[in-house]
Amino acid sequence: MTCGVHQGIPAAGRCFNCGVWLCQECLDTAAEFGLVVCGDCMMRILLQAPE
Ligand SMILES: [Zn+2]
Numbered sequence: 001m002t003c004g005v006h007q008g009i010p011a012a013g014r015c016f017n018c019g020v021w022l023c024q025e026c027l028d029t030a031a032e033f034g035l036v037v038c039g040d041c042m043m044r045i046l047l048q049a050p051e
């Protein structure tokens with residue numbers, strides 16, 4: 001499996017929201033927000049975050 005965002009990069013996990021495969025770099029970025037999600041889902045979650 002390879003990252004669904006970065007072509008050719010081995011996947012290290014999956015987005016818990018949509019299930020797309022993510023590489024370590026994607027996971028590190030999501031971890032800054034306390035999430036394990038892809039970029040698309042992160043934006044969606046952040047935009048819909050409850051007040
Ligand atoms: Zn996702």
Ligand SMILES: [Zn+2]
Pocket residue numbers: 003004005006009022023024025026
């Ligand atoms: Zn990636």
